[in-house]
Amino acid sequence: IFSDSEISYWKLFSSFATSFIAPSQYKMFDPDYGNLNLNPEENKTHESGIEYVANNTRITVVGFQRTEKNVTLWKPSGYINDINKQKVRGVEVEGNISFQNLTVQANYTFTEKVKQEPLRLPKHAANLGITYTTSKLQWGTHFRYVGTRKDQNFATNTIDKLAAFSLVDARVSFPNFIGNATATLALTNVFDTPYTEFVGYSTLGRNLNIGLQYMF
Numbered sequence: 001i002f003s004d005s006e007i008s009y010w011k012l013f014s015s016f017a018t019s020f021i022a023p024s025q026y027k028m029f030d031p032d033y034g035n036l037n038l039n040p041e042e043n044k045t046h047e048s049g050i051e052y053v054a055n056n057t058r059i060t061v062v063g064f065q066r067t068e069k070n071v072t073l074w075k076p077s078g079y080i081n082d083i084n085k086q087k088v089r090g091v092e093v094e095g096n097i098s099f100q101n102l103t104v105q106a107n108y109t110f111t112e113k114v115k116q117e118p119l120r121l122p123k124h125a126a127n128l129g130i131t132y133t134t135s136k137l138q139w140g141t142h143f144r145y146v147g148t149r150k151d152q153n154f155a156t157n158t159i160d161k162l163a164a165f166s167l168v169d170a171r172v173s174f175p176n177f178i179g180n181a182t183a184t185l186a187l188t189n190v191f192d193t194p195y196t197e198f199v200g201y202s203t204l205g206r207n208l209n210i211g212l213q214y215m216f
Helices: 025-029
Strands: 009-021 041-053 057-069 072-075 078-081 086-099 102-113 124-133 138-146 149-153 158-162 165-178 181-188 207-214
Touching: none
Parallel strands: none
Antiparallel strands: 009 041, 041 057, 057 086, 072 078, 086 102, 102 124, 124 138, 138 165, 149 158, 165 181, 181 207
């Protein structure tokens, strides 16, 4: 950490981590697709980045790389371990800025699989959130962008390309609406955007949620 003034500083950081994921009982003991010889998935992740923090601002840039071994795959004959190592790398930029009652948060992630089909993994993804808060009102809106990616279609045994999509959500809360009660209205997928997140799974259209919370 090094400071360039009394109210701001820069931070350099790096980390290395390992982990494993044990195969589920279903993947091992299912009578049709189970495999008792499955090995745990093993991951090694390295991250390095820089962060700037000031009185009302925080900006972080991180580069990452993850190596995966023994990834569990599904085949028509059953579950197996992938004999090839898989590598994922990318960069993430994240920041938030506050202006009195207004807070803006945003992030962008670039991710790629090295020499592999990017199944269910968009190369570009981004989020933007804006929140305004007072003693009697809090409102916010959230924008989400997911880029193109590919997914396996088990019905046709093909790899399908999925279109990019953007979603907008909105929320408003009224603290102490009646006594200690807080009323909330949340509208998801404001523009009723049709989209596909995963092949074979349905997605929600526009939804309105109304909530009332009382603190004793």
